[in-house]
Amino acid sequence: MADYKGIKGFKIPNVSSDPSNPIPGQIWYNSTSGTLKGQVYNATGTWASGGTMNTARAQTMAGGNSTLAIVAGGAPPPGGTESETYDGTSWTEGNDLNNISKMNTGTGTYNSALSIAGVGVDKAESWNGTSWTEISDVNVGRAQAGGAGASNTSGMFFGGEGPSPWTDHNDKTETWNGTSWTEVNDLNTARTQIAGCGITTSALAAAGYDGSGYSGEVELWNGTSWTTTTSVNTALEGRMAFAADNTSSIVSGGRSPYQGITEQWNGSTWTEVNDLATARYNASASGSSANGILQGGSTSPSLGGSTTTEEWDASPATVTITTS
Amino acid sequence: MANKYCTATNWGKDFFTHEERRRFYLSGHPGQVWVVGDNHFGDSWIGKVSGVSKTKAEAQAIVDGEIEAGQTAYDALSAEEQAERSRPVKYNLT
Numbered sequence: 001m002a003d004y005k006g007i008k009g010f011k012i013p014n015v016s017s018d019p020s021n022p023i024p025g026q027i028w029y030n031s032t033s034g035t036l037k038g039q040v041y042n043a044t045g046t047w048a049s050g051g052t053m054n055t056a057r058a059q060t061m062a063g064g065n066s067t068l069a070i071v072a073g074g075a076p077p078p079g080g081t082e083s084e085t086y087d088g089t090s091w092t093e094g095n096d097l098n099n100i101s102k103m104n105t106g107t108g109t110y111n112s113a114l115s116i117a118g119v120g121v122d123k124a125e126s127w128n129g130t131s132w133t134e135i136s137d138v139n140v141g142r143a144q145a146g147g148a149g150a151s152n153t154s155g156m157f158f159g160g161e162g163p164s165p166w167t168d169h170n171d172k173t174e175t176w177n178g179t180s181w182t183e184v185n186d187l188n189t190a191r192t193q194i195a196g197c198g199i200t201t202s203a204l205a206a207a208g209y210d211g212s213g214y215s216g217e218v219e220l221w222n223g224t225s226w227t228t229t230t231s232v233n234t235a236l237e238g239r240m241a242f243a244a245d246n247t248s249s250i251v252s253g254g255r256s257p258y259q260g261i262t263e264q265w266n267g268s269t270w271t272e273v274n275d276l277a278t279a280r281y282n283a284s285a286s287g288s289s290a291n292g293i294l295q296g297g298s299t300s301p302s303l304g305g306s307t308t309t310e311e312w313d314a315s316p317a318t319v320t321i322t323t324s
Numbered sequence: 325m326a327n328k329y330c331t332a333t334n335w336g337k338d339f340f341t342h343e344e345r346r347r348f349y350l351s352g353h354p355g356q357v358w359v360v361g362d363n364h365f366g367d368s369w370i371g372k373v374s375g376v377s378k379t380k381a382e383a384q385a386i387v388d389g390e391i392e393a394g395q396t397a398y399d400a401l402s403a404e405e406q407a408e409r410s411r412p413v414k415y416n417l418t
Contacts, residue, residue, distance in 0.1 A: 046345040052336040075408065089337050166407055257410040260351065277340060278352040281410070300354050301394020301412035303401070308334060313342050320343070 012036070024316045036321040044264065044273040045250070045314030050293060051090040055082050057305035058282040058297045059144065061106025063113035063127070065287035066311035070094075070110050070127060071295060073101030074284070076304035079118065083132065085110060086293065086309075095131040099123045105142075105157045105196075106284060107149030114155045114176065117162070119143040124181070126152040138181045140172050144282075146196020146241075148203035148221070153178030156200050156221075159208065161192035169211040173226070175200055185225040189217050193282065195241035195251050202245035204265070207254065209237040214256075218265075220246045232270050234261050238281030240297070242312075244288040250312060255281035258300045264289065276310055290314045326362040327418060329383035330375030331355065344369055351418075354390035357383045359417055384417050 005011050014029045022028075022039035029036050050066065060074030064086065071091075072083035079102025084091045097115055104118035111129030122141030125132045138157070145160025158173040171190035174181045191208035198204050203221035207214070216235030219226040232239075236254030243249030243265075252262040253276055260276035276294070283297025283306070292312035299306040327349065332339075333356055340350055348361030348369065358375065360366040370377065378386070394412035401409075 046342045048342040048345060049334060049339040050337055052334070166404075255410050257413045274345060275351070277345070277350055298409055301391045301397075303394065303397055303409055309336070311342075317342060319346065 018318060022316075022318060027321070037318055038321050039316055040319050044271075045290075045312055046274050047262070047276050047294075047310040047312055049277070050295070050309030050311040051086060053084055053091045053295055053307040053309065054093055055080070055084070056296070056302070056307045057082075058284075059103040060284045060296060061101070061104050061113070061115040061147075062284035062286040062293075062295070063106055063108040064110035064293065065291045066293040066313065067291070068110035069286060069293050069295075070113055071284060072097050072106070072115050072127070072132070073104040073118065074296065074305070075102050075282070079103070083127075091309075097125055097132050098134050099125065103143035105145045105147035105160070106286070107147040107155040107157070108151050112151040112153075114147075114149060114152050116147060116155070116157045116176075117141045117143065117145065117160075120162075122163075124176070128152065135176075136180050138174055139183050140170065140174070142170050142172070144193045145170070146194040146205050146208075148196050148198040148200060149176070150199045154200050156184075156203060158196060158203075158205055158221075159187055159191045159194040169209070173221075187226050188219055188228050189215065191215055191217070193237035193239075195239040197241040197243040197249050197285075198246045199244070202247070204241065204243060204246040204249050206241055206249075206251045207232055207236055207239045218270075230269060232263050233272060234259070234263070236261075236281070238298075240283050240285035240294055242285045242287045242289070242292040242294075248289040250285075250289050250292055252276055252285070252294060252312075253280050253283060253297065255298075257281075258298070278306075278308060278310070280306060287312065327380075328360045328362050328366060328370065329378040329380055329417070330358050330360060330370050330373075331378060331383075331386065332358055332370070332373040332375040335373075339373060340369065353383075353387050353417065354394070354412075355386035357386050357417075359383070380417060387417060388414055
């Protein structure tokens with residue numbers, strides 16, 4: 001029978017601790033734990049539990065990833081100003097928003113983010129890593145809109161419902177350049193509870209409610225206009241999305257009533273991957289398709305919101321190898 | 325694939341890890357009920373989180389009770405508040 005050396009040309013190293021920077025395909029025996037281990041590609045990704053937020057809520061703004069993140073505002077009624085930052089392990093309360101925001105949109109990172117509009121609100125605020133500062137108002141205040149952007153000087157939001165909540169399913173898109181909000185080309189399909197992600201030159205809008213039913217429609221933004229592309233497999237509203245750009249993204253959760261379905265976009269097709277451990281809708285999410293975070297939202301049977309967090313990881317991972 | 329059932333309180337970070345999610349089925353439900361894939365990795369996880377084992381019927385009864393309470397709370401909301409959220413719906417554990 002062929003042995004590992006015969007196949008790979010070298011013996012499995014016997015080490016007392018895991019190598020610091022293993023590469024996918026590398027195998028070793030950890031003599032301390034007495035386990036055979038290897039580094040694998042984690043192409044489809046998995047969800048793990050993250051720290052518990054201090055305030056239960058849904059539909060906050062969100063920025064960052066599973067190692068550093070921020071949330072602020074959100075539901076339940078009447079909305080809130082509370083802001084929390086995440087250090088990869090736990091959430092810590094920070095300086096609050098200046099204005100009560102409910103169902104506000106978020107973009108950016110843990111130290112450079114935007115909170116945009118909300119129910120009956122056209123206010124926007126900028127986060128610098130320490131505090132929130134009110135910036136220019138958006139042109140059309142909306143709640144439950146999608147958002148995309150890399151920082152507090154480059155962001156956009158699209159769709160949603162407003163200025164009259166619960167009735168106007170909006171197709172408007174606005175971009176922020178650090179100084180002012182500008183109305184640009186509309187979405188092809190007006191929707192609310194829309195999942196948005198990416199940056200201002202490469203964004204993605206997915207699913208939502210179009211006024212007559214749940215939509216699975218997906219649109220890609222190229223910096224100038226929206227183009228309709230392949231729909232997600234499951235049409236829902238209240239889904240969450242995160243991505244670095246519109247070539248690779250994750251869309252997860254949604255209703256009705258509570259879903260954990262997670263879909264991965266590779267630039268041309270959607271593939272169902274590992275579900276959230278706890279099904280939910282109207283949570284908030286941020287990050288890249290390799291490293292994301294999703295927190296809060298409505299989980300059965302809560303009516304207000306959740307404190308739980310799940311972290312998405314699709315980067316190479318060390319696993320213990322078992323034989324049977 | 326058969327599953328096991330337990331109750332356990334989600335403490336947050338590392339309550340379940342990426343590696344554990346790769347090794348066995350896991351889903352969380354109302355009443356801190358967890359449905360766990362029936363293999364030795366799932367058994368180890370139940371031990372790690374000090375899970376209290378339940379039969380499927382016991383776990384389903386906990387979930388149903390939580391959802392019924394949620395439905396009662398939902399029905400007491402105003403029409404505007406109800407429009408913002410879904411009425412909890414009973415479902416069967418796998």
